[in-house]
Amino acid sequence: xxxxxxxxxxxxxxxxxxxxxxxxxxxxxxxxxxxxxxxxxxxxxxxxxxxxxxxxxxxxxxxxxxxxxxxxxxxxxxxxxxxxxxxxxxxxxxxxxxxxxxxxxxxxxxxxxxxxxxxxxxxxxxxxxxxxxxxxxxxxxxxxxxxxxxxxxxxxxxxxxxxxxxxxxxxxxxxxxxxxxxxxxxxxxxxxxxxxxxxxxxxxxxxxxxxxxxxxxxxxxxxxxxxxxxxxxxxxxxxxxxxxxxxxxxxxxxxxxxxxxxxxxxxxxxxxxxxxxxxxxxxxxxxxxxxxxxxxxxxxxxxxxxxxxxxxxxxxxxxxxxxxxxxxxxxxxxxxxxxxxxxxxxxxxxxxxxxxxxxxxxxxxxxxxxxxxxxxxxxxxxxxxxxxxxxxxxxxxxxxxxxxxxxxxxxxxxxxxxxxxxxxxxxxxxxxx
Amino acid sequence: xxxxxxxxxxxxxxxxxxxxxxxxxxxxxxxxxxxxxxxxxxxxxxxxxxxxxxxxxxxxxxxxxxxxxxxxxxxxxxxxxxxxxxxxxxxxxxxxxxxxxxxxxxxxxxxxxxxxxxxxxxxxxxxxxxxxxxxxxxxxxxxxxxxxxxxxxxxxxxxxxxxxxxxxxxxxxxxxxxxxxxxxxxxxxxxxxxxxxxxxxxxxxxxxxxxxxxxxxxxxxxxxxxxxxxxxxxxxxxxxx
Numbered sequence: 001x002x003x004x005x006x007x008x009x010x011x012x013x014x015x016x017x018x019x020x021x022x023x024x025x026x027x028x029x030x031x032x033x034x035x036x037x038x039x040x041x042x043x044x045x046x047x048x049x050x051x052x053x054x055x056x057x058x059x060x061x062x063x064x065x066x067x068x069x070x071x072x073x074x075x076x077x078x079x080x081x082x083x084x085x086x087x088x089x090x091x092x093x094x095x096x097x098x099x100x101x102x103x104x105x106x107x108x109x110x111x112x113x114x115x116x117x118x119x120x121x122x123x124x125x126x127x128x129x130x131x132x133x134x135x136x137x138x139x140x141x142x143x144x145x146x147x148x149x150x151x152x153x154x155x156x157x158x159x160x161x162x163x164x165x166x167x168x169x170x171x172x173x174x175x176x177x178x179x180x181x182x183x184x185x186x187x188x189x190x191x192x193x194x195x196x197x198x199x200x201x202x203x204x205x206x207x208x209x210x211x212x213x214x215x216x217x218x219x220x221x222x223x224x225x226x227x228x229x230x231x232x233x234x235x236x237x238x239x240x241x242x243x244x245x246x247x248x249x250x251x252x253x254x255x256x257x258x259x260x261x262x263x264x265x266x267x268x269x270x271x272x273x274x275x276x277x278x279x280x281x282x283x284x285x286x287x288x289x290x291x292x293x294x295x296x297x298x299x300x301x302x303x304x305x306x307x308x309x310x311x312x313x314x315x316x317x318x319x320x321x322x323x324x325x326x327x328x329x330x331x332x333x334x335x336x337x338x339x340x341x342x343x344x345x346x347x348x349x350x351x352x353x354x355x356x357x358x359x360x361x362x363x364x365x366x367x368x369x370x371x372x373x374x375x376x377x378x379x380x381x382x383x384x385x386x387x388x389x390x391x392x393x394x395x396x397x398x399x400x401x402x403x404x405x406x407x408x409x410x411x412x413x414x415x416x417x418x419x420x421x422x423x424x425x426x427x428x429x430x431x432x433x
Numbered sequence: 434x435x436x437x438x439x440x441x442x443x444x445x446x447x448x449x450x451x452x453x454x455x456x457x458x459x460x461x462x463x464x465x466x467x468x469x470x471x472x473x474x475x476x477x478x479x480x481x482x483x484x485x486x487x488x489x490x491x492x493x494x495x496x497x498x499x500x501x502x503x504x505x506x507x508x509x510x511x512x513x514x515x516x517x518x519x520x521x522x523x524x525x526x527x528x529x530x531x532x533x534x535x536x537x538x539x540x541x542x543x544x545x546x547x548x549x550x551x552x553x554x555x556x557x558x559x560x561x562x563x564x565x566x567x568x569x570x571x572x573x574x575x576x577x578x579x580x581x582x583x584x585x586x587x588x589x590x591x592x593x594x595x596x597x598x599x600x601x602x603x604x605x606x607x608x609x610x611x612x613x614x615x616x617x618x619x620x621x622x623x624x625x626x627x628x629x630x631x632x633x634x635x636x637x638x639x640x641x642x643x644x645x646x647x648x649x650x651x652x653x654x655x656x657x658x659x660x661x662x663x664x665x666x667x668x669x670x671x672x673x674x
Binding site: 282337338373386390 | 465529
């Protein structure tokens with residue numbers, strides 16, 4: 001090669017390098033969006049790493065879901081949280097000095113997370129899941145604190161709660177705490193693997209799964225003996241299935257991959273998330289690392305098995321032939337195109353109904369609501385274009401909706417019990433047209 | 434087999450085939466159905482029981498035609514339903530956890546569809562009311578300072594890209610409900626909200642009149658929205674910016 005040729009090659013190579021470098025610099029922010037950063041995977045400064053870890057943990061705790069009003073700045077609070085005892089208004093946790101937590105120290109923040117006592121000594125209402133957050137380590141609390149201190153301060157005065165007497169008396173919380181609150185960071189179980197312990201830490205701590213999946217009693221408490229046995233979510237009219245019963249969402253029969261997919265992707269070959277769980281996946285679980293979600297799955301799969309109630313007797317499962325026929329006819333016309341004439345679905349996009357615990361569990365509320373309201377799974381990083389189910393509230397009357405839900409609960413050897421029109425009717429008013 | 438029997442069998446077969454054909458075409462278009470699983474058609478099954486298999490709207494009552502409306506308009510509505518700035522609980526619930534890119538894809542999908550129009554409204558109506566409706570829609574009312582509908586929604590009422598919806602093919606009940614929501618402040622568009630300025634000057638009778646007239650208009654052969662650079666709009670419109 002001539003000397004000139006060599007120079008040419010060098011120049012062209014240099015130009016390519018320069019163009020590539022410019023392209024890299026310009027494209028980098030798009031290629032590495034902040035929320036996809038895995039803690040520890042980038043060589044950021046130690047202080048930045050703490051912030052990234054704090055952001056990740058804040059997502060694991062889903063702080064943003066309650067502490068943000070729709071279309072308002074993140075973490076500025078103000079969102080009404082209806083409870084059976086009146087409305088709570090979630091506080092501003094941006095670092096604004098006067099209206100947020102700008103004056104809080106890391107110690108104040110840890111005490112609040114760990115004990116449910118606010119900076120000024122006020123006992124907090126247990127709508128804040130401090131009974132779960134108490135398990136979070138000091139190091140993780142500090143990272144979340146550092147992250148919250150780094151977000152944009154928003155000046156927005158907290159709105160006073162509107163609780164009915166006697167629930168507006170915070171002294172009552174002393175009793176509640178004595179009954180239902182045990183303070184203490186998560187203590188690893190040395191007999192279990194590190195992965196299992198990581199999963200338990202996330203599920204019982206930041207994940208605060210028990211807030212919905214353990215039934216809440218009339219005093220707004222949940223007992224440890226009933227942990228993860230499921231229950232109606234107050235004021236949302238969705239049923240959070242038991243995570244221990246193989247007849248509900250018990251995961252004993254699931255593969256780890258199926259559990260991971262449900263939690264992180266929002267769909268799986270077994271079932272699809274909907275209702276409040278869709279929000280949890282959308283805001284929180286989709287951002288968690290594969291390793292963390294897998295750890296949660298490993299832990300969830302080992303939850304003690306036990307059914308709070310026996311399966312329905314054959315007597316309770318009897319269906320009038322004409323109801324079954326009405327249900328079958330509707331199913332064939334409206335449902336079979338997606339869910340298949342044998343209820344096998346087209347997983348993961350159209351979930352199976354045969355053998356789906358979400359359909360056969362004791363409470364029919366969720367199945368009825370899906371038929372009335374339809375639903376889209378959350379659009380997640382691993383499933384950005386989900387398939388949806390249409391509403392049938394305007395197409396089926398109470399008898400027809402009850403018949404088709406009855407049909408899917410008992411057909412294909414499903415073990416559910418029939419549903420009455422009276423169970424359908426009150427659920428119609430939840431999403432008024 | 435004699436000729437007669439063969440003819441009977443043929444006639445029978447034709448009758449059965451016709452019955453089947455009738456049954457197929459009698460299936461309302463609001464029953465779920467799609468051709469291939471990996472398609473937008475399959476993904477938007479969540480829409481079909483109200484808006485029809487091709488976005489043509491339900492022939493009974495309220496649910497609007499969405500096919501062929503400008504993609505920008507459809508996206509704005511989907512995002513507003515998701516974020517709660519447009520209120521309709523069944524829609525707010527359905528799209529609550531869908532990302533922007535997917536809502537845009539849904540909007541683009543329906544914007545490209547051109548299903549046939551349902552029969553227009555033909556119920557008897559008060560002649561004077563329809564006259565008033567026509568006058569508002571085609572000439573406006575300078576006395577109260579409102580431009581004609583066609584100035585922005587297009588001379589053929591098929592809307593204007595990117596953000597102004599077509600009005601042809603909508604039911605009177607839907608149009609008057611939306612205008613009423615604007616009047617009471619529960620529906621709004623991007624600021625400057627030109628529709629708010631217009632609707633606040635219309636009486637209830639005007640709303641009923643313009644809705645009734647619009648619902649009676651024949652769809653043009655080409656129902657595509659107009660291009661945005663053909664006309665100078667009479668009012669500043671946030672949805673077009």
